[in-house]
Amino acid sequence: MMKTSIYGLTFKELTDWLVERGEQKFRAEQVWDWLYKKRITSFDQMKNVNKSCITLLDEHFFIKTLTEEIVQESSDGTMKFLFKLADGNLIETVLMRFNYGLSVCVTTQVGCNIGCSFCASGLLTKSRDLTAGEIVEQIMHVQMHLDKRAKEERVSHIVVIGIGEPLDNFDNVMNFLYVVNEDRGLNIGARHITVSTSGLAHKIYDFADTDIQVNLAVSIHAPNNDLRTRIMKINRAFPLEKLMPSIKYYLQKRNRRITYEYIMLHDVNDKEEHARELSTLLADHRHLAYVNLIPYNSVDEHDQYRRSETATIQKFHETLKKRGIASGVRWEQGADIDAACGQLRSKQMKKAE
Ligand code: SF4
Numbered sequence: 001m002m003k004t005s006i007y008g009l010t011f012k013e014l015t016d017w018l019v020e021r022g023e024q025k026f027r028a029e030q031v032w033d034w035l036y037k038k039r040i041t042s043f044d045q046m047k048n049v050n051k052s053c054i055t056l057l058d059e060h061f062f063i064k065t066l067t068e069e070i071v072q073e074s075s076d077g078t079m080k081f082l083f084k085l086a087d088g089n090l091i092e093t094v095l096m097r098f099n100y101g102l103s104v105c106v107t108t109q110v111g112c113n114i115g116c117s118f119c120a121s122g123l124l125t126k127s128r129d130l131t132a133g134e135i136v137e138q139i140m141h142v143q144m145h146l147d148k149r150a151k152e153e154r155v156s157h158i159v160v161i162g163i164g165e166p167l168d169n170f171d172n173v174m175n176f177l178y179v180v181n182e183d184r185g186l187n188i189g190a191r192h193i194t195v196s197t198s199g200l201a202h203k204i205y206d207f208a209d210t211d212i213q214v215n216l217a218v219s220i221h222a223p224n225n226d227l228r229t230r231i232m233k234i235n236r237a238f239p240l241e242k243l244m245p246s247i248k249y250y251l252q253k254r255n256r257r258i259t260y261e262y263i264m265l266h267d268v269n270d271k272e273e274h275a276r277e278l279s280t281l282l283a284d285h286r287h288l289a290y291v292n293l294i295p296y297n298s299v300d301e302h303d304q305y306r307r308s309e310t311a312t313i314q315k316f317h318e319t320l321k322k323r324g325i326a327s328g329v330r331w332e333q334g335a336d337i338d339a340a341c342g343q344l345r346s347k348q349m350k351k352a353e
Contacts, residue, residue, distance in 0.1 A: 005133025006035065006061035007140060010178040011185070023053050029184065031057070036185030039144055066137050071145070081142065085110070085134060089127065092162060093138040095146075101156030101192070102146070106138045108173055109164025114198045115233040116219070118263060118296065118305050126164070132175035139180055139188075158188055161196035161217070167203035177212050190214045196261060201238045201246035208250040216250060217259040217292070218243070222269050223277035231269065240281070251288055258285075263294045264308035264316065275319035282325055291320055291327035 009017065015028035027049065034046040043049075043058045069090065070082040077097040084090055094105040111124040139155055146153045158180060160166045166173045173195065180188045196217040197204065207216065222228035228235040247258060260282065264270050282289040293316060296307040308316075313329055320327045 003060060003062050005065050005131060005137060006057065006063055007136035007179065008131050008133030008172075008175060010175055011182050018053070018056075021056060023056070027053055032182075032184050035063070036140075036182075039140065039147060041144075062133075064137070065134060066141055068141065079142075079145075081138075081145075083138070083141070085130075091130070091134075091138075093142060094162065095142050095155070098157075102153060103157035103159055104139055104142050104155050105159045105162045106135055106176075107162035107164055108135055108160060108166045108169045108176075112164050113168070114165050116198065116221075117231055117233070118265065126168075129169040129172055130164070132172040132179065135172065135176040136179050139186065143186070155186070156188065157192040157194075159194045159196065161194070165198050165200065166195050167197045167200045167207060170203055170206060174210060174212075177214055181212060181214075194259070196259075198232060198234050199238050199243045200234075201242040204243075204246035204250055208246075208253040213254070213256070215256065215259065216254075217261055218247060219263075220260040220278070220281075220291075221263050223274050223281050227269055227274070231263075231265070244281070248285065251285055255288070257288050257290055260289060260291045261294060262291055263296055264313050265296050266306040266308045266312070268305065270308040270312050270316055272315065272319055275316045276323065279320055279323035279325045283323075286324045289325055291325055293317060293327055293329045295329065295331065 006014075011028065011032055014031065015025060018027050018031070019025055030049050031046065031053075034040045034049070040046060041063055043054045043061075043063065046054060065086045066083040068081060069084050070080075072080045074080075079095040081093045081095075082090055083093065089110045091107040091110060093107060096103045096105065108130055109126050110128050110130065111126040112119075113126040139158065143155050146155070160173060160176075177190075177193065177195075180186045181190050181193065190213040194215040194217050195207070196219060197207075198219045204216070204218075219232070220228075221231050222235075225235060225239045228240065251258065262269070262278070278291065279286075282291075293313055295310075295313060296305055298305065298307060317327050317329060
């Protein structure tokens with residue numbers, strides 16, 4: 001019998017699983033409480049749960065599957081975790097501190113096949129999807145790390161924007177969202193969770209049809225197909241003619257603001273004409289569009305790119321504003337650690353080579 005991570009089960013799945021095996025329904029509430037509120041690390045710590053139920057759980061599930069390999073902490077409080085999975089693969093998770101709370105950026109795949117040309121993770125092709133349990137455990141591990149500091153800090157926000165394309169691992173990511181959003185457990189509000197996609201149009205339709213009101217961000221990075229294909233090869237499969245209708249479907253279903261991620265690359269996509277073109281692309285839903293301008297965080301592997309000048313970023317922002325598109329600049333966190341997506345993992349893998 002293959003054991004799996006108990007964190008991968010939604011509350012309903014756990015309840016059904018226990019009831020099918022002759023346990024009372026209320027056991028699921030007890031187990032859930034021990035896992036997510038008291039945050040135990042072994043089933044025999046669940047004091048009010050009967051022995052037979054503990055044995056049953058122990059026979060079928062793990063609680064911990066990740067091993068912490070490295071933790072880096074930046075002077076601004078950003079923390080980066082490198083985890084080893086049970087099969088030896090490495091993944092990264094980042095905790096960021098904002099004035100509105102603590103936000104964790106999770107990884108959803110080992111490597112990534114999307115191939116964004118500016119990204120360190122994109123160089124390491126996908127070897128597998130993470131299970132829902134492995135994604136939930138990243139949050140649990142960070143929360144337990146905070147618990148040990150006894151500052152009563154709580155992970156309040158999640159961004160599914162780390163290594164991997166979340167919508168390419170759809171079912172596991174959905175289960176993850178249901179688990180962390182469950183009010184008997186971590187109770188992280190759907191409006192505090194953002195899923196970011198590189199633009200898998202067919203999956204955006206599926207995502208719009210789900211019943212959980214989490215935020216969606218789309219990595220747009222360029223205002224036209226030529227440039228977008230140059231920066232992100234996924235644009236060949238899902239060019240703007242396919243992507244934009246899927247976003248409009250999402251907006252019709254949800255009527256919620258959508259964030260567009262735009263990485264600012266010097267002399268590549270940061271000219272005034274690009275800002276104008278982008279504002280035209282988003283014009284028909286400008287009241288629901290927000291553009292996140294991201295100063296490029298250079299990685300050793302991509303020396304063809306440089307960060308746009310601050311004045312250029314400001315001008316881009318002004319042009320969007322004049323044309324009725326809201327935008328802001330997301331300054332980096334953790335500048336003194338390997339905070340760029342995939343950096344810590346790729347450095348560690350090079351050392352092991
Ligand atoms: S930016 Fe994200 S989607 Fe693009 S290659 Fe990197 S990990 Fe994959």
